[in-house]
Amino acid sequence: xxxxxxxxxxxxxxxxxxxxxxxxxxxxxxxxxxxxxxxxxxxxxxxxxxxxxxxxxxxxxxxxxxxxxxxxxxxxxxxxxxxxxxxxxxxxxxxxxxxxxxxxxxxxxxxxxxxxxxxxxxxxxxxxxxxxxxxxxxxxxxxxxxxxxxxxxxxxxxxxxxxxxxxxxxxxxxxxxxxxxxxxxxxxxxxxxxxxxxxxxxxxxxxxxxxxxxxxxxxxxxxxxxxxxxxxxxxxxxxxxxxxxxxxxxxxxxxxxxxxxxxxxxxxxxxxxxxxxxxxxxxxxxxxxxxxxxxxxxxxxxxxxxxxxxxxxxxxx
Amino acid sequence: xxxxxxxxxxxxxxxxxxxxxxxxxxxxxxxxxxxxxxxxxxxxxxxxxxxxxxxxxxxxxxxxxxxxxxxxxxxxxxxxxxxxxxxxxxxxxxxxxx
Ligand SMILES: [Fe+2]
Ligand SMILES: [Fe+2]
Numbered sequence: 030x031x032x033x034x035x036x037x038x039x040x041x042x043x044x045x046x047x048x049x050x051x052x053x054x055x056x057x058x059x060x061x062x063x064x065x066x067x068x069x070x071x072x073x074x075x076x077x078x079x080x081x082x083x084x085x086x087x088x089x090x091x092x093x094x095x096x097x098x099x100x101x102x103x104x105x106x107x108x109x110x111x112x113x114x115x116x117x118x119x120x121x122x123x124x125x126x127x128x129x130x131x132x133x134x135x136x137x138x139x140x141x142x143x144x145x146x147x148x149x150x151x152x153x154x155x156x157x158x159x160x161x162x163x164x165x166x167x168x169x170x171x172x173x174x175x176x177x178x179x180x181x182x183x184x185x186x187x188x189x190x191x192x193x194x195x196x197x198x199x200x201x202x203x204x205x206x207x208x209x210x211x212x213x214x215x216x217x218x219x220x221x222x223x224x225x226x227x228x229x230x231x232x233x234x235x236x237x238x239x240x241x242x243x244x245x246x247x248x249x250x251x252x253x254x255x256x257x258x259x260x261x262x263x264x265x266x267x268x269x270x271x272x273x274x275x276x277x278x279x280x281x282x283x284x285x286x287x288x289x290x291x292x293x294x295x296x297x298x299x300x301x302x303x304x305x306x307x308x309x310x311x312x313x314x315x316x317x318x319x320x321x322x323x324x325x326x327x328x329x330x331x332x333x334x335x336x337x338x339x340x341x342x343x344x345x346x
Numbered sequence: 347x348x349x350x351x352x353x354x355x356x357x358x359x360x361x362x363x364x365x366x367x368x369x370x371x372x373x374x375x376x377x378x379x380x381x382x383x384x385x386x387x388x389x390x391x392x393x394x395x396x397x398x399x400x401x402x403x404x405x406x407x408x409x410x411x412x413x414x415x416x417x418x419x420x421x422x423x424x425x426x427x428x429x430x431x432x433x434x435x436x437x438x439x440x441x442x443x444x
Binding site: 050052053054099102103106109110113114116117121122123175178179182186325326328329331332335336 | 353354355357374375376377379380383390391394395411413414415
């Protein structure tokens with residue numbers, strides 16, 4: 030087959046909603062875009078453990094501590110599912126780590142905000158995991174098989190993350206005055222960055238069209254953001270918390286909430302590395318990787334020794 | 347396909363039997379120094395919610411896969427053998443339980 034007929038075959042698979050698998054022919058741009066998208070997603074899961082890790086030793090009860098640990102362990106799992114999905118496209122794990130550690134690869138900018146009170150654990154679970162679920166559910170039907178299968182696994186696990194966060198917020202909001210204030214304060218700080226998680230407005234998101242055509246994006250940034258706002262505003266009412274947006278108003282005609290302007294300067298500033306915790310996050314991650322080097326080397330040396338011993342024994346027998 | 351990095355742990359494919367009586371099914375892959383570690387890592391990565399009662403691991407480089415580009419010719423022999431399906435045969439209506 031010529032490149033052209035490969036391309037035609039690929040296009041027809043995409044159009045018929047057939048899943049693309051690792052050994053199928055695919056255009057270079059499709060492969061590159063997928064590697065970037067999946068690895069960014071994986072990096073976000075891994076870096077995403079850090080803001081919450083900050084509170085493990087200070088969780089207010091054993092129950093909360095067990096839940097938080099399980100939640101963070103899931104995020105590690107999500108990172109691993111996604112890295113291995115990216116590897117099916119022909120990149121090595123170490124090269125993806127290199128890109129993260131050198132600052133070349135991006136991860137979700139939400140994780141560059143600090144977690145200063147216990148209520149932040151609630152706000153993150155409720156809002157950040159909530160926004161992540163909005164983003165991820167449509168990706169369960171993405172065109173690339175290993176990615177779609179990883180997302181199915183991820184989505185199954187995410188719903189407990191959001192519920193445990195909501196439960197923390199509810200407990201605080203219905204608690205003492207101070208606890209209620211703490212919940213509201215966390216809400217105030219996490220609301221706008223959560224809305225930014227869906228990415229820049231569609232008008233400034235030049236690759237959306239191609240990605241939708243390839244089915245590696247199934248809804249646009251603005252569509253997802255609106256959907257998130259509509260459901261979350263209702264949940265805030267249950268919590269008895271106030272959405273920190275004075276322009277928020279139900280629009281009967283649109284059937285959606287109207288909302289105030291998002292501070293995109295802040296978003297781009299954080300993306301560029303100038304958020305409150307960018308430096309700290311990357312340094313923590315790099316240190317963990319470097320400090321683990323001797324463990325990885327020792328495990329490999331041990332495995333090789335065992336293999337050699339086994340071969341020796343087989344020869345002797 | 348994956349160029350093996352020198353100090354990177356090898357890649358393993360993980361297969362999980364979700365309950366007794368079912369086949370092992372591909373779950374994903376992971377890195378581990380050896381087979382035993384691959385099983386332990388598979389437990390942590392793929393069965394945190396009791397998704398499995400048995401785990402198989404095999405080093406990814408040992409998997410031989412068919413070429414999707416040759417799918418047409420590979421499966422062609424089965425194409426024209428509809429007589430392998432029970433629906434190919436017309437039976438009189440009065441025949442029961444067949
Ligand atoms: Fe996650
Ligand atoms: Fe999560």
